[in-house]
Amino acid sequence: MAATPADASSSSSEAVVGGEKSNKMITLISSDGESFEATEEAAKMSVTIKHMIEDGCADDGIPLPNVPAKILSMVIEYCNKHAADADDTNKHVADPADADEDDDNNNNNASAGEKEDLKSFDASLVAVDQATLFDIILAANFLSIKGLLDLACQKVADDIKDKSVEEVREIFKIENDFTKEEEEAVRKENAWAFNE
């Protein structure tokens, strides 16, 4: 996204006629007060934001008190990239407003090269530390961006899949509240799941 100065009229509250893609810019405001701009198309990848736009609440910018700037910028990157991809397929779709529908639908008509590009973009987006990954999950959940939630949750799952119980406790900062006997009992029940 180019860093162009916005003018006040870009946030004017024109209702979007259903089915038309608009070039309107939406202002999103992070919890720490930073403003970001996104196309309406990209912003609508968030079902939460989509509803706010449709309800006419987006006129003066949408405050997102749960999403800090660092995360919001990553979310917008994701939406920009995937909205552009969805655009290729949505040319065939009657109602492009439901941009949150299954991502595989978005990828179906994309060429092999575009698919690869999207995959590597997604991979690098979530190649971050655990804390950031958790924050992305929280933001994607709050904003109802299914594709991003799937992506981030899958990354965490891939990271922890082969980890030990102790390592998982460390990652999620969980205290072991089993007594020694209780823990032994659960371990015994699931002994086959541990590396012998």
Place this chain on the structure above:
Amino acid sequence: ADCHCKTYLFSRAVTLAPPNPAAPHPVAGRPAAHHPRRTSPPTPYPVAHPDTSNALQFRRPMAMEEEEISGKELLRPDNSLAEEEAAAAASRLTDDLIVEILSRLPFRSVCRFKCVSKPWRDLIAHPAHRKKLPQTLAGVLYTNITGAGGYRYHLAGLSAEADGLDLDPSLTFLPHTEYRDFGLVRACNGLLLCSYEPEEGTVRFIVCNPATQRWTELPPRPRPNTCRYYQQFHLAFDPAVPSHFHVFDFERTDNLSITGVSIYSSRTGAWCQSDTGLVEDVVMVGQSVLVGGMLHVVGNLLVAADSNNWEDQTVLVALDMEGKEWKTISVPRGRDYGIVGWSQGCLHYAAISPAPLTVGVDDDEGSLNMAEEVAIWCLEDYDKQQWALKHSFRIDKVLNLNEVDYRLVGFHPNHDTFFFVSKGIWEGEKASLVSWDMRRRQLSCVLHLEKSSVAPYLPYVPLFSSEPLPDADGH
């Protein structure tokens, strides 16, 4: 640490206040548009107060190159700030989000993580989450013939796994069960392939999911299979690619060796014919498993032993979902063809060994002649086609083969357990599903089946989540 840091951290622990309706607006004169990779120096993260004037307070006039040196490192050289951020972020994950993460793990990992903490153990065991979490083998689906001569469908359920899942193995949700020659054909990763014959020589297919009760009937093949005997139908469905499934109908001439295949793709909704890509003569004889995006079917390869004699050699025929890539994988020799399966990340094959491998103290020449050894092989190196003998056991010592017949059924996907069905040879005897624990070298479970049970016996792992079948509204 100095006071400044402590205060900052304390305020961070407080939940973010709801936004002041009057604020925040972009500060007058400052451009509202920002490149997501912001050019202004980063604020310490996160700031509780949405008031932009406070945010400005933390900003230092740093040069662009110093953007990467975040404020947090300057404040806390020992990185414990990162630790606390991680703790704060992790603690905000709700139960639903933990389940979202767990649902993407393999079954084995989820079982292991029951030991993480009591809340995790309870979360995993909670009935509300059971269907979202990865599944394991619920049991074996089979058919029985009722006294009135009708067919009924059952699940021989492994109780711990099948309980509480509300599975309907009787398939009452399918209108087709009363149709002419309706029967179960295959199960693959939670989907079932069934068939019926509206009239002699015409086969129609249904793919359904007993866990969600969704189903679809496939359109007829453009040109029916010329050979009506020894039909070979297979289902391929990969839950990692849940948007579509494929059904394979192998074509063969009357001498039974395959000439080609018709493949139905649920994505295109059409059948597509391909000629065989094999040079050898192969007869498809057994069941199949989906590995690495390719269907692997047990087949018999006719090999010339000498100029007058032919030998059957069991192979796996592997082909892709388009019917373009074909190959054969040799399997260890057995008395007859065996059972292929996928367990714990490896292709497995079970067959009766040509000669006994285990000799007991009570064996003599006579008993060794009657010996039947189940040999279980594991394909450790797929590319090199190197099978390793993983386990074997004398099934004639487990069952009294003077009184029972048996058939091999399949592998447990997560354990070293092998299933077979044994049935008394006398009229009216009930069959049992038997599971053999390879590690303990003993029977671990015997389930009695309904009277007059018949093949196919299909190991079944339920699927509750996204699937390529239409719902009641046809979506």
